Amino acid sequence: MSDIKERSPNQLMAFGIFGGLIGIYLTLLLPLIGDIIGGPIADIIITIAPAFGALGGICAVMWGADAVRRVAKYGLGTGVPSIGQIAMGMGIIAATFGLAIVKTYIIAGPIVALVTASVIGFIIGWFAQNVIKMKIPVMIRCMTEIAAAGAIVIIGFSSAVAGNFEFNNIMLHVYDNGVMLAVFWVGAMAILHPFNACLGPDEKQKRLLYLAGSTGAITMAVIGIAAIMTLGTSGIITFLIGVVLWFIFYKKFWDEVYLDASSVVGTGLIPKTEA
Amino acid sequence: MVLDLTMSMAILALMGALATIAGCLEDLESDVGSQSNPNSQVQLAPQMGFLHRIYNKAVSGEPVSNGLSAVVAGTVTSVLLSQNYYSLTAIVIGAFVGAIILAIYATTSYAGRVASQARFKQPLYMDIMRYTTPTIMAHNFIMNFCLVAICYIQYEILGYPFTIPFLALIWGISAGAIGSSVGDVHYGGEREFQNREFGCGLNTALSGRIVRKAESGIRNSIDNVWFCAKFGGPVTGLALGLTVFFSSWPTTIWGYTWTAVGVGILIVLVFIILNRLLEISVRDAYGPYKEEKNEKEAKA
Numbered sequence: 001m002s003d004i005k006e007r008s009p010n011q012l013m014a015f016g017i018f019g020g021l022i023g024i025y026l027t028l029l030l031p032l033i034g035d036i037i038g039g040p041i042a043d044i045i046i047t048i049a050p051a052f053g054a055l056g057g058i059c060a061v062m063w064g065a066d067a068v069r070r071v072a073k074y075g076l077g078t079g080v081p082s083i084g085q086i087a088m089g090m091g092i093i094a095a096t097f098g099l100a101i102v103k104t105y106i107i108a109g110p111i112v113a114l115v116t117a118s119v120i121g122f123i124i125g126w127f128a129q130n131v132i133k134m135k136i137p138v139m140i141r142c143m144t145e146i147a148a149a150g151a152i153v154i155i156g157f158s159s160a161v162a163g164n165f166e167f168n169n170i171m172l173h174v175y176d177n178g179v180m181l182a183v184f185w186v187g188a189m190a191i192l193h194p195f196n197a198c199l200g201p202d203e204k205q206k207r208l209l210y211l212a213g214s215t216g217a218i219t220m221a222v223i224g225i226a227a228i229m230t231l232g233t234s235g236i237i238t239f240l241i242g243v244v245l246w247f248i249f250y251k252k253f254w255d256e257v258y259l260d261a262s263s264v265v266g267t268g269l270i271p272k273t274e275a
Numbered sequence: 276m277v278l279d280l281t282m283s284m285a286i287l288a289l290m291g292a293l294a295t296i297a298g299c300l301e302d303l304e305s306d307v308g309s310q311s312n313p314n315s316q317v318q319l320a321p322q323m324g325f326l327h328r329i330y331n332k333a334v335s336g337e338p339v340s341n342g343l344s345a346v347v348a349g350t351v352t353s354v355l356l357s358q359n360y361y362s363l364t365a366i367v368i369g370a371f372v373g374a375i376i377l378a379i380y381a382t383t384s385y386a387g388r389v390a391s392q393a394r395f396k397q398p399l400y401m402d403i404m405r406y407t408t409p410t411i412m413a414h415n416f417i418m419n420f421c422l423v424a425i426c427y428i429q430y431e432i433l434g435y436p437f438t439i440p441f442l443a444l445i446w447g448i449s450a451g452a453i454g455s456s457v458g459d460v461h462y463g464g465e466r467e468f469q470n471r472e473f474g475c476g477l478n479t480a481l482s483g484r485i486v487r488k489a490e491s492g493i494r495n496s497i498d499n500v501w502f503c504a505k506f507g508g509p510v511t512g513l514a515l516g517l518t519v520f521f522s523s524w525p526t527t528i529w530g531y532t533w534t535a536v537g538v539g540i541l542i543v544l545v546f547i548i549l550n551r552l553l554e555i556s557v558r559d560a561y562g563p564y565k566e567e568k569n570e571k572e573a574k575a
Binding site for chain 2: 189
Protein backbone atom coordinates (compact mmCIF):
# COMPACT_ATOMS: atom_id res chain seq x y z
CA MET A 1 0.00 0.00 0.00
CA SER A 2 1.39 3.31 -1.07
CA ASP A 3 0.00 5.46 1.73
CA ILE A 4 2.10 3.64 4.35
CA LYS A 5 5.71 4.77 4.60
CA GLU A 6 8.01 1.80 4.12
CA ARG A 7 11.74 1.32 4.35
CA SER A 8 13.10 0.97 0.81
CA PRO A 9 14.91 -2.23 -0.25
CA ASN A 10 18.13 -0.24 -0.70
CA GLN A 11 17.99 1.19 2.81
CA LEU A 12 17.55 -2.28 4.27
CA MET A 13 20.25 -3.70 2.04
CA ALA A 14 22.70 -1.07 3.26
CA PHE A 15 21.62 -1.76 6.85
CA GLY A 16 22.07 -5.51 6.40
CA ILE A 17 25.42 -5.40 4.60
CA PHE A 18 27.11 -2.66 6.61
CA GLY A 19 25.56 -3.58 9.95
CA GLY A 20 26.39 -7.22 9.35
CA LEU A 21 29.97 -6.68 8.18
CA ILE A 22 30.75 -4.14 10.92
CA GLY A 23 29.47 -6.59 13.53
CA ILE A 24 31.49 -9.45 12.05
CA TYR A 25 34.70 -7.41 11.76
CA LEU A 26 34.37 -6.09 15.32
CA THR A 27 34.78 -9.67 16.58
CA LEU A 28 38.28 -9.59 15.07
CA LEU A 29 39.17 -5.92 15.68
CA LEU A 30 38.05 -5.50 19.30
CA PRO A 31 40.45 -8.14 20.70
CA LEU A 32 43.30 -6.41 18.75
CA ILE A 33 42.33 -3.03 20.23
CA GLY A 34 42.09 -4.70 23.63
CA ASP A 35 45.63 -6.04 23.30
CA ILE A 36 46.91 -2.53 22.49
CA ILE A 37 45.10 -0.87 25.42
CA GLY A 38 45.87 -3.54 28.01
CA GLY A 39 44.63 -3.58 31.60
CA PRO A 40 41.15 -4.44 32.96
CA ILE A 41 39.31 -2.54 30.19
CA ALA A 42 40.97 -4.81 27.64
CA ASP A 43 39.49 -7.87 29.35
CA ILE A 44 36.02 -6.38 29.11
CA ILE A 45 36.47 -5.47 25.43
CA ILE A 46 37.77 -8.93 24.56
CA THR A 47 34.91 -10.60 26.47
CA ILE A 48 32.14 -8.66 24.75
CA ALA A 49 33.66 -8.84 21.24
CA PRO A 50 31.92 -12.08 20.07
CA ALA A 51 28.49 -10.62 20.87
CA PHE A 52 28.96 -8.10 18.04
CA GLY A 53 29.02 -10.95 15.49
CA ALA A 54 25.53 -11.93 16.60
CA LEU A 55 24.38 -8.28 16.46
CA GLY A 56 25.61 -8.15 12.86
CA GLY A 57 23.66 -11.36 12.26
CA ILE A 58 20.47 -9.66 13.50
CA CYS A 59 20.97 -6.81 10.97
CA ALA A 60 21.25 -9.40 8.19
CA VAL A 61 18.16 -11.26 9.48
CA MET A 62 16.08 -8.07 9.19
CA TRP A 63 17.37 -7.47 5.66
CA GLY A 64 16.81 -11.11 4.65
CA ALA A 65 13.29 -11.15 6.11
CA ASP A 66 12.37 -8.10 4.05
CA ALA A 67 13.83 -9.71 0.91
CA VAL A 68 11.76 -12.85 1.62
CA ARG A 69 8.72 -10.59 2.02
CA ARG A 70 9.25 -8.92 -1.34
CA VAL A 71 9.66 -12.15 -3.28
CA ALA A 72 7.05 -14.17 -1.36
CA LYS A 73 4.40 -11.49 -1.83
CA TYR A 74 3.89 -12.94 -5.30
CA GLY A 75 1.80 -15.70 -3.79
CA LEU A 76 4.43 -18.11 -2.49
CA GLY A 77 2.32 -19.42 0.39
CA THR A 78 3.98 -22.74 1.21
CA GLY A 79 7.14 -21.57 -0.56
CA VAL A 80 8.10 -19.21 2.27
CA PRO A 81 9.80 -21.87 4.43
CA SER A 82 11.55 -23.21 1.34
CA ILE A 83 12.93 -19.75 0.58
CA GLY A 84 14.33 -19.51 4.11
CA GLN A 85 15.97 -22.91 3.82
CA ILE A 86 17.48 -22.20 0.41
CA ALA A 87 18.81 -18.89 1.78
CA MET A 88 20.78 -20.67 4.45
CA GLY A 89 21.77 -23.44 2.04
CA MET A 90 23.33 -20.89 -0.30
CA GLY A 91 24.69 -18.94 2.67
CA ILE A 92 26.44 -21.89 4.31
CA ILE A 93 28.16 -22.97 1.09
CA ALA A 94 29.32 -19.43 0.34
CA ALA A 95 30.40 -18.78 3.94
CA THR A 96 32.44 -21.99 4.18
CA PHE A 97 34.00 -21.38 0.78
CA GLY A 98 34.72 -17.70 1.44
CA LEU A 99 36.31 -18.26 4.83
CA ALA A 100 38.32 -21.28 3.69
CA ILE A 101 39.69 -19.88 0.41
CA VAL A 102 41.45 -16.87 1.99
CA LYS A 103 44.35 -18.60 3.70
CA THR A 104 46.48 -15.74 4.99
CA TYR A 105 44.18 -12.74 4.38
CA ILE A 106 41.64 -13.71 7.05
CA ILE A 107 40.19 -10.22 6.94
CA ALA A 108 38.96 -10.70 3.36
CA GLY A 109 36.97 -13.84 4.27
CA PRO A 110 33.51 -12.35 4.98
CA ILE A 111 33.62 -10.14 1.86
CA VAL A 112 34.63 -13.08 -0.37
CA ALA A 113 31.79 -15.09 1.22
CA LEU A 114 29.34 -12.23 0.58
CA VAL A 115 30.35 -11.96 -3.08
CA THR A 116 30.22 -15.75 -3.55
CA ALA A 117 26.76 -15.89 -1.98
CA SER A 118 25.55 -13.10 -4.25
CA VAL A 119 26.82 -14.96 -7.32
CA ILE A 120 25.16 -18.24 -6.22
CA GLY A 121 21.94 -16.37 -5.43
CA PHE A 122 22.03 -14.62 -8.79
CA ILE A 123 22.48 -17.92 -10.65
CA ILE A 124 19.65 -19.62 -8.74
CA GLY A 125 17.41 -16.59 -9.23
CA TRP A 126 18.24 -16.55 -12.95
CA PHE A 127 17.36 -20.24 -13.24
CA ALA A 128 14.08 -19.75 -11.37
CA GLN A 129 13.20 -16.86 -13.63
CA ASN A 130 14.38 -18.09 -17.03
CA VAL A 131 14.49 -21.90 -16.86
CA ILE A 132 11.64 -22.75 -14.48
CA LYS A 133 9.89 -19.57 -15.70
CA MET A 134 8.40 -18.47 -12.39
CA LYS A 135 7.69 -15.00 -13.84
CA ILE A 136 8.39 -13.08 -10.65
CA PRO A 137 9.96 -9.72 -11.60
CA VAL A 138 11.96 -9.31 -8.36
CA MET A 139 13.12 -12.95 -8.30
CA ILE A 140 16.74 -12.45 -9.38
CA ARG A 141 17.38 -9.44 -7.15
CA CYS A 142 15.67 -11.02 -4.13
CA MET A 143 17.44 -14.38 -4.47
CA THR A 144 20.76 -12.53 -4.63
CA GLU A 145 19.86 -10.53 -1.52
CA ILE A 146 18.56 -13.56 0.37
CA ALA A 147 21.72 -15.56 -0.37
CA ALA A 148 23.95 -12.67 0.73
CA ALA A 149 21.91 -12.18 3.91
CA GLY A 150 22.15 -15.93 4.57
CA ALA A 151 25.94 -15.82 4.29
CA ILE A 152 26.17 -12.89 6.74
CA VAL A 153 23.79 -14.64 9.17
CA ILE A 154 25.93 -17.80 9.06
CA ILE A 155 29.25 -15.97 9.53
CA GLY A 156 27.84 -13.55 12.13
CA PHE A 157 26.34 -16.17 14.42
CA SER A 158 29.25 -18.59 13.83
CA SER A 159 31.77 -15.96 14.88
CA ALA A 160 29.68 -15.30 18.01
CA VAL A 161 30.17 -18.97 18.92
CA ALA A 162 33.80 -19.30 17.78
CA GLY A 163 35.05 -15.90 18.95
CA ASN A 164 36.09 -14.75 15.46
CA PHE A 165 35.68 -15.79 11.83
CA GLU A 166 39.02 -17.51 11.33
CA PHE A 167 38.27 -20.71 9.39
CA ASN A 168 40.04 -23.30 11.57
CA ASN A 169 38.57 -21.69 14.66
CA ILE A 170 35.04 -21.93 13.24
CA MET A 171 35.66 -25.54 12.17
CA LEU A 172 36.72 -26.46 15.70
CA HIS A 173 34.10 -24.54 17.68
CA VAL A 174 31.07 -24.52 15.37
CA TYR A 175 31.21 -27.44 12.92
CA ASP A 176 32.82 -30.21 14.99
CA ASN A 177 30.44 -29.99 17.96
CA GLY A 178 27.32 -29.66 15.81
CA VAL A 179 26.44 -26.10 16.84
CA MET A 180 26.44 -25.28 13.11
CA LEU A 181 23.13 -27.13 12.85
CA ALA A 182 21.62 -24.74 15.39
CA VAL A 183 23.08 -21.73 13.55
CA PHE A 184 21.74 -23.09 10.27
CA TRP A 185 18.25 -24.09 11.36
CA VAL A 186 17.46 -21.37 13.90
CA GLY A 187 18.95 -18.77 11.52
CA ALA A 188 16.79 -20.06 8.65
CA MET A 189 13.70 -19.85 10.87
CA ALA A 190 14.69 -16.31 11.83
CA ILE A 191 14.71 -15.25 8.17
CA LEU A 192 11.63 -17.15 6.99
CA HIS A 193 9.36 -16.81 10.03
CA PRO A 194 8.62 -13.05 9.94
CA PHE A 195 6.84 -13.12 6.59
CA ASN A 196 5.34 -16.56 7.23
CA ALA A 197 3.86 -15.33 10.52
CA CYS A 198 2.56 -12.06 9.08
CA LEU A 199 1.15 -13.58 5.88
CA GLY A 200 -2.15 -12.03 4.87
CA PRO A 201 -3.67 -9.15 2.94
CA ASP A 202 -3.06 -6.63 5.74
CA GLU A 203 0.61 -7.46 6.25
CA LYS A 204 2.74 -4.40 7.14
CA GLN A 205 6.48 -3.95 6.79
CA LYS A 206 6.96 -2.26 10.17
CA ARG A 207 5.40 -5.17 12.07
CA LEU A 208 7.41 -7.64 10.01
CA LEU A 209 10.71 -5.87 10.71
CA TYR A 210 10.05 -5.82 14.46
CA LEU A 211 9.27 -9.54 14.27
CA ALA A 212 12.48 -10.09 12.29
CA GLY A 213 14.39 -8.31 15.06
CA SER A 214 12.68 -10.57 17.59
CA THR A 215 13.46 -13.80 15.73
CA GLY A 216 17.05 -12.62 15.19
CA ALA A 217 17.37 -11.92 18.91
CA ILE A 218 16.01 -15.40 19.72
CA THR A 219 18.74 -16.82 17.49
CA MET A 220 21.28 -14.67 19.33
CA ALA A 221 20.07 -16.01 22.68
CA VAL A 222 20.27 -19.64 21.50
CA ILE A 223 23.72 -19.02 20.02
CA GLY A 224 24.70 -17.39 23.32
CA ILE A 225 23.80 -20.60 25.16
CA ALA A 226 25.90 -22.58 22.68
CA ALA A 227 28.78 -20.11 23.09
CA ILE A 228 28.86 -20.79 26.85
CA MET A 229 30.26 -24.19 25.87
CA THR A 230 33.00 -22.73 23.67
CA LEU A 231 33.78 -19.26 25.08
CA GLY A 232 32.43 -19.21 28.65
CA THR A 233 31.69 -15.67 29.88
CA SER A 234 31.36 -14.22 26.36
CA GLY A 235 28.55 -16.67 25.74
CA ILE A 236 26.68 -15.48 28.81
CA ILE A 237 26.97 -11.87 27.57
CA THR A 238 25.72 -12.83 24.08
CA PHE A 239 22.82 -14.70 25.70
CA LEU A 240 21.85 -11.78 27.96
CA ILE A 241 22.03 -9.16 25.17
CA GLY A 242 19.95 -11.52 23.01
CA VAL A 243 17.26 -11.87 25.68
CA VAL A 244 17.08 -8.09 26.27
CA LEU A 245 16.87 -7.36 22.52
CA TRP A 246 14.25 -10.08 22.12
CA PHE A 247 12.14 -8.51 24.85
CA ILE A 248 12.34 -5.04 23.21
CA PHE A 249 11.50 -6.27 19.70
CA TYR A 250 8.77 -8.65 20.93
CA LYS A 251 7.12 -5.80 22.84
CA LYS A 252 7.33 -3.55 19.75
CA PHE A 253 5.81 -6.35 17.64
CA TRP A 254 2.89 -6.70 20.05
CA ASP A 255 2.33 -2.92 20.05
CA GLU A 256 1.99 -3.10 16.25
CA VAL A 257 -0.36 -6.10 16.54
CA TYR A 258 -2.61 -4.13 18.89
CA LEU A 259 -2.63 -1.25 16.37
CA ASP A 260 -3.17 -3.37 13.25
CA ALA A 261 -5.56 -6.11 14.40
CA SER A 262 -9.25 -5.66 13.75
CA SER A 263 -9.90 -6.07 17.48
CA VAL A 264 -8.01 -7.61 20.39
CA VAL A 265 -10.42 -9.08 22.91
CA GLY A 266 -9.93 -10.97 26.18
CA THR A 267 -12.64 -13.45 25.24
CA GLY A 268 -15.98 -13.42 23.46
CA LEU A 269 -18.30 -15.02 20.96
CA ILE A 270 -17.67 -14.99 17.21
CA PRO A 271 -18.92 -11.73 15.65
CA LYS A 272 -21.87 -12.11 13.29
CA THR A 273 -20.96 -12.18 9.59
CA GLU A 274 -22.86 -12.90 6.39
CA ALA A 275 -21.68 -16.51 6.24
CA MET B 276 30.36 -49.46 24.00
CA VAL B 277 29.93 -53.14 23.03
CA LEU B 278 26.58 -54.58 24.09
CA ASP B 279 25.34 -58.18 24.18
CA LEU B 280 22.21 -59.14 22.23
CA THR B 281 19.79 -58.85 25.17
CA MET B 282 21.02 -55.38 26.02
CA SER B 283 20.93 -54.22 22.39
CA MET B 284 17.36 -55.48 22.05
CA ALA B 285 16.43 -53.67 25.28
CA ILE B 286 17.89 -50.44 23.91
CA LEU B 287 16.13 -50.93 20.61
CA ALA B 288 12.82 -51.46 22.44
CA LEU B 289 13.43 -48.33 24.51
CA MET B 290 14.18 -46.30 21.38
CA GLY B 291 11.05 -47.64 19.69
CA ALA B 292 8.95 -46.71 22.71
CA LEU B 293 10.44 -43.21 22.90
CA ALA B 294 9.87 -42.71 19.16
CA THR B 295 6.24 -43.85 19.51
CA ILE B 296 5.58 -41.31 22.26
CA ALA B 297 7.44 -38.59 20.33
CA GLY B 298 5.50 -39.24 17.11
CA CYS B 299 2.16 -39.24 18.90
CA LEU B 300 2.86 -36.02 20.79
CA GLU B 301 4.31 -34.38 17.68
CA ASP B 302 1.10 -34.89 15.75
CA LEU B 303 -1.09 -33.72 18.63
CA GLU B 304 1.08 -30.63 19.12
CA SER B 305 0.60 -29.66 15.48
CA ASP B 306 -3.15 -30.23 15.85
CA VAL B 307 -3.38 -27.97 18.91
CA GLY B 308 -2.11 -25.08 16.84
CA SER B 309 -3.68 -26.07 13.49
CA GLN B 310 -0.26 -26.26 11.88
CA SER B 311 0.77 -27.76 8.56
CA ASN B 312 -1.91 -28.93 6.10
CA PRO B 313 -5.06 -28.00 8.06
CA ASN B 314 -3.61 -24.53 8.60
CA SER B 315 -4.52 -23.39 5.09
CA GLN B 316 -8.23 -23.89 5.80
CA VAL B 317 -8.00 -22.10 9.17
CA GLN B 318 -6.15 -19.27 7.40
CA LEU B 319 -8.74 -19.13 4.61
CA ALA B 320 -11.85 -19.26 6.81
CA PRO B 321 -12.06 -15.54 7.79
CA GLN B 322 -11.74 -14.63 4.10
CA MET B 323 -14.90 -16.64 3.40
CA GLY B 324 -16.68 -14.90 6.29
CA PHE B 325 -16.17 -17.81 8.68
CA LEU B 326 -14.63 -16.10 11.71
CA HIS B 327 -13.41 -18.63 14.27
CA ARG B 328 -11.81 -19.22 17.66
CA ILE B 329 -9.07 -21.58 16.45
CA TYR B 330 -5.34 -21.05 17.02
CA ASN B 331 -3.35 -20.27 13.87
CA LYS B 332 0.15 -21.61 14.53
CA ALA B 333 1.93 -20.95 11.25
CA VAL B 334 5.49 -21.81 12.29
CA SER B 335 6.18 -23.14 8.77
CA GLY B 336 5.67 -26.87 8.10
CA GLU B 337 5.91 -29.56 10.77
CA PRO B 338 9.37 -30.87 9.75
CA VAL B 339 10.87 -27.38 9.95
CA SER B 340 9.26 -26.33 13.23
CA ASN B 341 9.98 -29.65 14.95
CA GLY B 342 13.50 -29.54 13.59
CA LEU B 343 13.80 -26.11 15.24
CA SER B 344 12.62 -27.17 18.68
CA ALA B 345 14.60 -30.42 18.55
CA VAL B 346 17.87 -28.80 17.44
CA VAL B 347 17.57 -26.14 20.16
CA ALA B 348 16.87 -28.86 22.72
CA GLY B 349 19.82 -30.88 21.44
CA THR B 350 22.18 -27.91 21.50
CA VAL B 351 21.22 -26.88 25.04
CA THR B 352 21.53 -30.49 26.17
CA SER B 353 25.04 -30.82 24.75
CA VAL B 354 26.05 -27.50 26.36
CA LEU B 355 24.81 -28.76 29.73
CA LEU B 356 26.48 -32.15 29.24
CA SER B 357 29.76 -30.36 28.51
CA GLN B 358 29.34 -28.60 31.89
CA ASN B 359 29.05 -32.07 33.53
CA TYR B 360 25.32 -31.91 34.27
CA TYR B 361 23.55 -35.19 35.08
CA SER B 362 22.31 -36.47 31.71
CA LEU B 363 18.61 -36.66 32.59
CA THR B 364 18.65 -33.10 34.00
CA ALA B 365 20.43 -31.88 30.87
CA ILE B 366 17.85 -33.49 28.57
CA VAL B 367 14.92 -32.11 30.59
CA ILE B 368 16.30 -28.54 30.61
CA GLY B 369 17.18 -28.78 26.91
CA ALA B 370 13.68 -29.98 26.02
CA PHE B 371 12.17 -27.17 28.09
CA VAL B 372 14.22 -24.48 26.33
CA GLY B 373 13.24 -25.95 22.93
CA ALA B 374 9.56 -25.82 23.94
CA ILE B 375 9.88 -22.18 25.08
CA ILE B 376 11.44 -21.15 21.75
CA LEU B 377 8.68 -22.92 19.78
CA ALA B 378 6.01 -21.31 21.99
CA ILE B 379 7.44 -17.83 21.30
CA TYR B 380 7.31 -18.51 17.57
CA ALA B 381 3.75 -19.84 17.96
CA THR B 382 2.50 -16.69 19.74
CA THR B 383 4.00 -14.40 17.09
CA SER B 384 2.46 -16.38 14.24
CA TYR B 385 -1.03 -16.40 15.80
CA ALA B 386 -0.87 -12.67 16.56
CA GLY B 387 0.78 -11.81 13.23
CA ARG B 388 -1.58 -13.80 11.06
CA VAL B 389 -4.71 -12.49 12.79
CA ALA B 390 -3.42 -8.89 12.58
CA SER B 391 -2.82 -9.42 8.84
CA GLN B 392 -6.49 -10.40 8.44
CA ALA B 393 -7.85 -7.15 9.88
CA ARG B 394 -10.04 -6.44 6.84
CA PHE B 395 -12.05 -9.63 7.44
CA LYS B 396 -12.78 -8.49 11.04
CA GLN B 397 -11.17 -11.60 12.60
CA PRO B 398 -10.67 -10.73 16.29
CA LEU B 399 -7.51 -11.72 18.19
CA TYR B 400 -8.75 -13.73 21.20
CA MET B 401 -6.29 -13.41 24.06
CA ASP B 402 -7.87 -16.23 26.10
CA ILE B 403 -7.15 -18.61 23.20
CA MET B 404 -3.57 -17.33 23.21
CA ARG B 405 -3.23 -17.84 26.98
CA TYR B 406 -4.48 -21.40 27.30
CA THR B 407 -3.49 -22.85 23.94
CA THR B 408 0.16 -21.77 23.97
CA PRO B 409 1.00 -23.71 27.19
CA THR B 410 -0.73 -26.76 25.67
CA ILE B 411 1.52 -26.48 22.61
CA MET B 412 4.54 -26.15 24.90
CA ALA B 413 3.56 -29.19 26.94
CA HIS B 414 3.19 -31.43 23.89
CA ASN B 415 6.39 -30.10 22.36
CA PHE B 416 8.32 -30.59 25.60
CA ILE B 417 7.49 -34.30 25.68
CA MET B 418 8.43 -34.67 22.02
CA ASN B 419 11.75 -32.88 22.56
CA PHE B 420 12.48 -34.98 25.62
CA CYS B 421 11.88 -38.26 23.78
CA LEU B 422 13.84 -37.24 20.70
CA VAL B 423 16.86 -35.90 22.60
CA ALA B 424 16.79 -39.02 24.79
CA ILE B 425 17.03 -41.13 21.61
CA CYS B 426 19.93 -38.94 20.42
CA TYR B 427 21.65 -39.33 23.78
CA ILE B 428 21.31 -43.13 23.57
CA GLN B 429 22.66 -43.13 20.03
CA TYR B 430 25.57 -40.83 20.82
CA GLU B 431 26.66 -42.08 24.24
CA ILE B 432 25.66 -45.76 24.26
CA LEU B 433 25.60 -46.84 20.62
CA GLY B 434 28.58 -44.63 19.79
CA TYR B 435 27.22 -42.92 16.69
CA PRO B 436 29.80 -40.58 15.11
CA PHE B 437 27.32 -37.68 14.87
CA THR B 438 26.82 -35.07 17.58
CA ILE B 439 23.62 -34.68 19.61
CA PRO B 440 22.42 -31.45 17.86
CA PHE B 441 22.88 -33.14 14.46
CA LEU B 442 20.95 -36.26 15.48
CA ALA B 443 18.27 -34.11 17.15
CA LEU B 444 17.73 -32.11 13.97
CA ILE B 445 17.39 -35.27 11.87
CA TRP B 446 14.96 -36.81 14.39
CA GLY B 447 12.95 -33.58 14.60
CA ILE B 448 12.61 -33.43 10.82
CA SER B 449 11.68 -37.14 10.65
CA ALA B 450 9.06 -36.83 13.40
CA GLY B 451 7.63 -33.75 11.70
CA ALA B 452 7.55 -35.39 8.28
CA ILE B 453 5.81 -38.52 9.59
CA GLY B 454 3.38 -36.43 11.65
CA SER B 455 2.60 -34.34 8.62
CA SER B 456 1.94 -37.29 6.32
CA VAL B 457 0.17 -39.66 8.73
CA GLY B 458 -1.60 -37.54 11.30
CA ASP B 459 -2.78 -34.51 9.36
CA VAL B 460 -5.50 -36.43 7.55
CA HIS B 461 -7.43 -36.91 10.77
CA TYR B 462 -7.51 -33.21 11.51
CA GLY B 463 -7.66 -31.71 8.02
CA GLY B 464 -10.15 -33.77 6.06
CA GLU B 465 -12.10 -35.23 8.98
CA ARG B 466 -12.32 -32.70 11.79
CA GLU B 467 -12.49 -29.41 9.88
CA PHE B 468 -15.16 -30.74 7.52
CA GLN B 469 -17.01 -32.98 9.96
CA ASN B 470 -20.41 -31.79 8.73
CA ARG B 471 -19.77 -33.27 5.27
CA GLU B 472 -20.12 -36.89 4.23
CA PHE B 473 -17.08 -39.01 5.18
CA GLY B 474 -14.63 -39.36 2.31
CA CYS B 475 -16.44 -36.86 0.07
CA GLY B 476 -13.22 -35.05 -0.85
CA LEU B 477 -12.72 -31.32 -0.56
CA ASN B 478 -14.57 -29.42 -3.24
CA THR B 479 -13.03 -26.02 -4.06
CA ALA B 480 -16.32 -24.36 -3.13
CA LEU B 481 -15.93 -25.74 0.41
CA SER B 482 -12.51 -24.13 0.97
CA GLY B 483 -12.44 -22.19 4.21
CA ARG B 484 -15.93 -23.34 5.25
CA ILE B 485 -14.67 -25.15 8.33
CA VAL B 486 -16.75 -26.39 11.25
CA ARG B 487 -16.76 -23.75 13.99
CA LYS B 488 -19.32 -25.15 16.43
CA ALA B 489 -18.19 -27.74 18.96
CA GLU B 490 -20.06 -30.57 20.65
CA SER B 491 -20.84 -27.87 23.20
CA GLY B 492 -20.25 -24.17 22.52
CA ILE B 493 -17.74 -22.77 20.04
CA ARG B 494 -14.99 -25.07 18.82
CA ASN B 495 -11.41 -24.25 19.76
CA SER B 496 -8.03 -25.92 19.33
CA ILE B 497 -8.33 -27.98 22.52
CA ASP B 498 -11.48 -29.62 21.11
CA ASN B 499 -9.51 -30.47 18.00
CA VAL B 500 -6.68 -32.14 19.89
CA TRP B 501 -9.23 -34.11 21.91
CA PHE B 502 -10.59 -35.52 18.66
CA CYS B 503 -7.17 -36.21 17.15
CA ALA B 504 -5.88 -37.91 20.31
CA LYS B 505 -8.40 -40.72 19.67
CA PHE B 506 -6.78 -41.96 16.48
CA GLY B 507 -4.60 -39.54 14.49
CA GLY B 508 -1.97 -39.00 17.19
CA PRO B 509 -1.51 -42.63 18.30
CA VAL B 510 -1.34 -43.89 14.72
CA THR B 511 1.39 -41.32 13.96
CA GLY B 512 3.28 -42.55 17.01
CA LEU B 513 2.96 -46.12 15.80
CA ALA B 514 4.25 -45.09 12.39
CA LEU B 515 7.37 -43.41 13.78
CA GLY B 516 7.93 -46.14 16.39
CA LEU B 517 7.66 -48.93 13.81
CA THR B 518 9.96 -47.02 11.44
CA VAL B 519 12.60 -46.82 14.16
CA PHE B 520 12.08 -50.43 15.22
CA PHE B 521 12.06 -52.03 11.78
CA SER B 522 14.97 -49.97 10.47
CA SER B 523 17.24 -50.91 13.40
CA TRP B 524 16.03 -54.43 14.15
CA PRO B 525 17.91 -56.30 11.35
CA THR B 526 21.29 -54.70 12.17
CA THR B 527 20.75 -55.34 15.90
CA ILE B 528 20.23 -59.07 15.35
CA TRP B 529 22.55 -59.79 12.42
CA GLY B 530 25.01 -56.92 12.68
CA TYR B 531 26.16 -54.96 9.65
CA THR B 532 25.99 -57.92 7.24
CA TRP B 533 24.30 -58.77 3.94
CA THR B 534 21.81 -60.93 5.84
CA ALA B 535 20.60 -57.78 7.59
CA VAL B 536 20.24 -56.01 4.24
CA GLY B 537 18.23 -58.96 2.90
CA VAL B 538 15.94 -58.96 5.94
CA GLY B 539 15.48 -55.20 5.51
CA ILE B 540 14.40 -55.66 1.89
CA LEU B 541 12.06 -58.48 2.98
CA ILE B 542 10.41 -56.15 5.54
CA VAL B 543 9.86 -53.51 2.84
CA LEU B 544 8.31 -56.12 0.52
CA VAL B 545 5.97 -57.40 3.27
CA PHE B 546 4.83 -53.82 3.91
CA ILE B 547 4.21 -53.18 0.21
CA ILE B 548 2.02 -56.30 0.05
CA LEU B 549 0.17 -55.34 3.25
CA ASN B 550 -0.46 -51.82 1.92
CA ARG B 551 -1.82 -53.21 -1.33
CA LEU B 552 -4.16 -55.58 0.54
CA LEU B 553 -5.39 -52.70 2.69
CA GLU B 554 -6.02 -50.55 -0.37
CA ILE B 555 -8.01 -53.34 -2.08
CA SER B 556 -10.13 -53.94 1.02
CA VAL B 557 -10.86 -50.21 1.36
CA ARG B 558 -11.88 -49.98 -2.29
CA ASP B 559 -14.20 -52.97 -1.80
CA ALA B 560 -15.74 -51.46 1.30
CA TYR B 561 -16.32 -47.91 0.06
CA GLY B 562 -16.45 -48.39 -3.69
CA PRO B 563 -15.72 -45.72 -6.31
CA TYR B 564 -16.38 -42.02 -5.68
CA LYS B 565 -20.10 -41.29 -5.92
CA GLU B 566 -20.98 -38.01 -7.58
CA GLU B 567 -23.53 -35.88 -5.83
CA LYS B 568 -26.82 -35.11 -7.54
CA ASN B 569 -26.09 -31.41 -8.17
CA GLU B 570 -22.60 -32.27 -9.46
CA LYS B 571 -24.16 -34.51 -12.12
CA GLU B 572 -26.60 -31.74 -13.03
CA ALA B 573 -23.76 -29.25 -13.32
CA LYS B 574 -21.93 -31.58 -15.70
CA ALA B 575 -25.00 -32.08 -17.85
